[in-house]
Amino acid sequence: MGSGAKSWRDRMSDRLTPINVAVDSVSFLVATVAWAFLVWCPILVAFALFYLRRTLVTSAMAVLLVTAFCLPLGLLLRWLAHGMIERKRTRLGLSAIVLGLWGILYGFVPLFSQRHLEPRLFEQLGMGILLLCSAAIAAVGSIKSARWSDE
Amino acid sequence: MSDEVIPEHQKSLEQFLNLFVDWFFAAIHPIETCRSILSITDEREKNRATLKLVVPAFLVSVVLDLALYQPYGPGLSSKEFYLSCFACLTFALIACGFAIRLSLKLYGVKAALADIMAIYATFVISYLPLVTILSYPSYLRLFSGLSSAKRQGFDVGQTVALLLNQGETIAKSNNFIGMSSGLSSCFLLAITCICSAFMASTVAERFSVSRVKSFSAFAFATMFSLPPILVLQGFISAFIVFRFM
Secondary structure (H helix, E strand, O other), X not given: OOOOOOOHHHHHHHHXXXXXXXXXXXXXXXXXXXXXXXXXXXXXXXXXXHHOOOOHHHHHHHHHHHXXXXXXXXXXXXXXXXXXXXXXXXXXXXHHHHHHHHHHHHHHHHHXXXXXXXXXXXXXXXXXXXXXXXXXXXHHHHHHHHHHHHO | OXXXXXXXXXXXXXXXXXXXXXXXXXXXXXXXXXXXXXXXXXXXXXXXXXXXXXXXXXXXXXXXXXXXXXXXXXXXXXXXXHHHHHHHHHHHHHHHHHHHHHHHHHOOOOOOHHHHHHHHHHXXXXXXXXXXXXXXXXXXXXXXXXXXXXXXXXXXXXXXXXXXXXXXXXXXXXOHHHHHHHHHHHHHHHHHHHHHHHHHHHHHHHOOOOHHHHHHHHHHXXXXXXXXXXXXXXXXXXXHHHHHO
């Protein structure tokens, strides 16, 4: 083994630092959400329409509309997740913005809306906090990415 | 003769208790544990080290599960009930491991089964008791609904309708179960992401595959297999409790 080449044990130790694992976890979250948008959303809509016994044309149109909305969103999230895994600075920054906006819109805006005061308060709040924490981790990752790329 | 037997028993008990101590330290230092297990060259020894990690975590989870099922189940008298609970947990663990293995194969990651088992045991099964505790609110919600349906003599269709309505009502109410099930689901999501990130990183470094490929394989396994497995496990648990209630 050359002096520059590290063994898998050393690489594992270098990679699995707290900040690296945190950024990896956030990228994993984004990747799973991307898969959910790409696959589960159209399937769940189709299932719901089948359960509600809508006509075939209505169901097909609804599934197409949902797919047309979810597909680009899923692809965007997947692209962001891949960038985060590869520690690309721009995509880490973009992910921080997307996660932060999502956290605020999902977790905190309903709290101040009169219409949505009651339902799923703690679930939404918890999820909002989780997403904001993820955004903060992605932002820290974006700041540190220049150093990572030097190493 | 009894003098020889007693130290033998003591030794066995000591070994058994040491398993729990080792598991506790493995859960605190997962990276070092995984690295040391993966460094073992002999496959049989590697599997033995993995099993030493799995057994205590599994036993603690079974005890925690029984504590949850016991108030709704038939009490300590029915062996079938506890056997079913044990089988249900085993099914979920094996199914998740199989999904990960399949997904890695689909993505072309050539990983030895013993290594995958070691990684899965260190980063997932070691934390199974924690996951079991965090699942308590959701199961309490499910079992209280089932208990109510059983008392009212509902059939399957009516029970499902009741569970859906009750789930929605509890989720909207700010009582303890509603609050804790909402918060625990967030914690579960966070733990799932952290454990998967650990596994994906370890697989990428150990088998020298690209990180994107490794992470994609784990994301694929999580997104495609975890929801059906969790739904099936919930359904089997509900059926067991409903049957023995």
